[in-house]
Structures are given as C-alpha cells and as structure tokens.
Amino acid sequence: QVQLVQSGAEVKKPGASVKVSCKASGYTFTGYYIHWVRQAPGQGLEWMGRINPNTGGTNYAQKFQDRVTLTRDTSISTAYMELSRLRSDDTAVYSCAREVAQWGFDYWGQGTLVTVSS
Amino acid sequence: DIQMTQSPSSLSASVGDRVTITCRASQSINSYLNWYQQKPGKAPNLLIYAASTLQSGVPSRFSGSGSGTDFTLTISSLQPEDFATYYCQQSYSTPRTFGQGTKVEIK
Numbered sequence: 084q085v086q087l088v089q090s091g092a093e094v095k096k097p098g099a100s101v102k103v104s105c106k107a108s109g110y111t112f113t114g115y116y117i118h119w120v121r122q123a124p125g126q127g128l129e130w131m132g133r134i135n136p137n138t139g140g141t142n143y144a145q146k147f148q149d150r151v152t153l154t155r156d157t158s159i160s161t162a163y164m165e166l167s168r169l170r171s172d173d174t175a176v177y178s179c180a181r182e183v184a185q186w187g188f189d190y191w192g193q194g195t196l197v198t199v200s201s
Numbered sequence: 202d203i204q205m206t207q208s209p210s211s212l213s214a215s216v217g218d219r220v221t222i223t224c225r226a227s228q229s230i231n232s233y234l235n236w237y238q239q240k241p242g243k244a245p246n247l248l249i250y251a252a253s254t255l256q257s258g259v260p261s262r263f264s265g266s267g268s269g270t271d272f273t274l275t276i277s278s279l280q281p282e283d284f285a286t287y288y289c290q291q292s293y294s295t296p297r298t299f300g301q302g303t304k305v306e307i308k
Contacts, residue, residue, distance in 0.1 A: 118297065120299075127288065127299060127300075127301050127302045128237075128239075128245065128288055128290075128299040128302070129299070130296050130297045130298060130299065133295065133297070142295045142296075144296045145202070145296070178244055180244075182292070183250075185233055185292040185293070186235070186250040186251055186254075186292065187235035187237075187247045187250035187256070187290070187292060188235075188237075188245070188247060188290075189247050189256065191244035191245060192244070193244065194244060
C-alpha cells in the first residue's frame with residue numbers, strides 16, 4: 084500500500100534551518116510529483132512547492148522562493164524539504180503529498196510539526 | 202497566481218441536511234478543481250478530483266460540479282462523520298492554491 088512517512092517533530096530557534104524528510108513506499112517513487120504543504124495552527128493549507136522525483140525539477144511558491152529547497156534521493160525513495168532563516172510564523176505542520184497527474188493529492192504524509200521559538 | 206475563494210467560511214447544519222459549498226477561481230481553471238476533507242489533527246483527504254470525479258472509497262453522498270471558474274461541493278445527506286473542514290484546490294497551474302476552507306459544524 085502507498086505510504087508517505089515523514090520525519091519527527093522539530094524545535095528550532097529563529098534564524099535556523101530545518102530539513103524534513105518524506106519516505107515513499109508502495110509505488111514507483113519517480114512516477115509522481117511530491118508536493119509540500121504547510122498549515123499553521125488554526126489556519127488553512129498553504130502550498131510551498133513541488134519536486135519531480137524523476138528529474139529533480141522543482142517549482143516553488145513565490146513566498147518561499149528564497150528560503151525553501153526541495154530535493155530527493157531516488158535510491159531511498161525519499162523527498163526532502165529544507166526551510167532556512169526560520170521565523171516564529173513558520174511554526175506549522177509541514178506535510179508532503181503525492182499528486183496523480185493533475186488530479187489532486189491522493190496520499191499525504193502524517194505531517195511534521197516544526198516549532199520555531201527562542 | 203490563481204486565487205481560490207470559498208463560501209461560506211463556516212456553516213452549521215444538522216444530520217440529514219443537504220449542504221452546498223462553493224468555490225470560485227480568479228480565472229478559468231477548466232475542470233482542474235479538487236476537494237478535500239480535513240478533520241482535526243489529520244491530513245487532508247481527497248474527496249473529488251477533476252471537479253466531479255469521486256475518489257475511490259468516498260461515499261456517494263459527496264458530489265462535485267462546475268467548470269471554468271465556479272464550482273460546487275454538495276453533501277446530499279450530512280452524516281455525523283462529515284463534520285470537518287473542506288478545502289478546494291486548483292491543479293491547473295503552479296502554485297497549487299487552496300481555498301481558505303469551509304468549516305462544517307453541528308447545529
């Protein structure tokens with residue numbers, strides 16, 4: 084069965100970086116885009132970017148363009164999201180999700196809570 | 202960027218009610234519109250893709266319609282497990298923008 088399993092919760096200080104992993108199983112990793120979405124406490128869903136695991140090609144939301152880096156390691160079917168220069172308003176649950184063509188995000192990771200606090 | 206606007210932001214309804222949520226895109230997105238259900242502390246769950254196609258395993262009381270800029274999610278007979286927040290999302294282009302969400306609460 085398809086699964087996306089993310090790394091555990093993180094606590095970071097302002098100005099630091101965080102790297103969240105998303106390990107895929109149960110399907111061909113290189114066959115589907117992986118997207119990253121975050122949700123601040125009590126807020127809605129915010130798209131951050133996507134990576135093509137086959138080519139490594141990426142697209143980022145303008146808001147995060149200079150702070151986020153998406154990468155992947157096809158040998159272990161894992162995607163990564165690194166966010167730098169963290170601020171308190173980056174406190175959120177960060178989730179990876181698989182996209183089927185352009186037909187929605189059909190599988191999601193369990194989410195990783197990143198807390199930014201001094 | 203394509204802006205997605207949902208209405209209402211919240212609603213109160215009773216079990217058995219018919220519920221309709223609307224989503225408007227700032228430009229035409231053809232049928233590249235998806236609906237998700239999210240319960241507290243859980244990841245979103247894809248309900249409908251391509252505006253009107255029910256995702257596998259989703260109950261038939263959920264339906265979607267629309268194309269271009271105006272879309273609708275309908276729950277024909279609200280069940281206790283349907284109390285949640287619903288989001289629309291466009292997959293026409295990047296960034297993949299979401300609506301602000303509609304919280305469906307118990308009346």
